[in-house]
Amino acid sequence: MTLDTVFTGYADPALHSQGLFIDGQWLAGGGIPVIDPSTGDVLAEVADASVADAMRAVDAAEKAAAGWRRTPARQRSEILRRWFTLMTEHAEELALLISLENGKALPDARGEVGYAAEFFRWYAEEATRIPGEFRPTPSGSHNILVDHEPIGISVLITPWNFPAAMATRKIGPALAAGCTVILKPASETPLTAYAMARLGAKAGVPAGVVNVLTTSNPGPVTNAMLADPRVRKLSFTGSTGVGRTLLAEAAKTVVSCSMELGGNAPFLVFDDADLDAALDGAMVAKMRNAGEACTAANRFYVQSGIHDAFVAGLSKRMAAMKVGPGYDPATQCGPMITTRAVDKIDRLVADAKARGARATTGGEAIPGSGYYYPPTVLENVPVDADLAHEEIFGPIAPVYRFETEEEAIRLANQTEYGLAAYVYSRDLTRAIRVGRGIETGMVGINRGLMSDPAAPFGGVKQSGLGREGGVHGILEFMEAKYFAVEF
Incomplete structure (x- = not known):
């Protein structure tokens, strides 16, 4: 296989370097080189988001939030299922794209695409099974009704080592729960995230429900989003050191955090x-x-x-x-x-x-x-x-x-x-x-x-907080609401 044959269809880096993806639109701009680690050569340049761009993404997520929250679970499920189908149809191209920007061997890249797509299929099914509860109090004085509501606008930060799977493992449960999201992929491997956004729009994800931005200045950009009171969730996968810093920043506005951190x-x-x-x-x-x-x-x-x-x-x-x-x-x-x-x-x-x-x-x-x-x-x-x-x-x-x-x-x-x-x-x-x-x-x-x-993924000690995947994953993007009911 030569690079000439790799640069086709969804495997073409140029297709996915057309700007930030905010409110369903591509906002042009360059600035961040994407390197092929197999050669050290530049594959493409992607847009470099500013704090103002991040605020535009939060605005877009807010504008779409009420409509997406009201969207019936079955409809959200069908959109996720279509996204799964599109990923499967473009699996080989996505695997080639991952190999280009990440360097991983094609068998591993193919495995990642299959694994990543399964999160959309799994959460397409979980979207229609969000749990609730109804029971009398032990004293018999009233009834307990427990509902689960979307937690709100969610910032998703993903690493470079699994650029497709780490994105779908967060986007799938967030959308199934009824949340709108802003995905910030690693600047080393952003092309896969933009390719995923393109497929999501084709699957019917409404404008503003999924926004994607890349930046060479992650600290100020992320901190600005976390400081915005409209943002209510942070889901991060990365190093323990960065996770500790983000937890401290999120504490300032009491943002709910899920952390999948380092391992040994x-x-x-x-x-x-x-x-x-x-x-x-x-x-x-x-x-x-x-x-x-x-x-x-x-x-x-x-x-x-x-x-x-x-x-x-x-x-x-x-x-x-x-x-x-x-x-x-x-x-x-x-x-x-x-x-x-x-x-x-x-x-x-x-x-x-x-x-x-x-x-x-x-x-x-x-x-x-x-x-x-x-x-x-x-x-x-x-x-x-x-x-x-x-x-x-x-x-x-x-x-x-x-x-x-x-x-x-x-x-x-x-x-x-x-x-x-x-x-x-x-x-x-x-x-x-x-x-x-x-x-x-x-x-x-x-x-x-x-x-x-289908299994809960996560660690203890300095390896993180919360779980991704399985029936636990969707609850990370929901808040339990208790109704005391008299009748």
């Missing part, structure tokens, strides 16, 4: 695990999106009896992966998102090696154009290495040895994060016991992939 997922393999299954799961949990995922396995704790075989098997599989441009069909591991990302990975690996770790494969940045780092396995990693405590966000698998179940749980919990964990054991009772002992919001048992639109 442990991957536990016990002696009785099926080795091949554990290796299969490790490759999925570590190498999906080249490790640039908050749920990526960050620390591999392997019991002594199976440790050497696991390291040998993982090293062989990682060494065999084809590294190259994401849009090349042969690629299995694409580039990192920026040179800064490569530098961080290089620093973490160098620190681990300086402390006694040994690279069984990889371990050195790949020179030349593009932002590449090879799949790497490190053994004999000390638990005080920097990469044991920081989110790696790259194709690095550090392996640690443990002896007992209690030690494994203790090591797994030695982090401020608590998003995801993985446990491999043929003893299901033990696997669930260990899973319960790990301080985390999600646990994969004998499975390297846990994300599903």
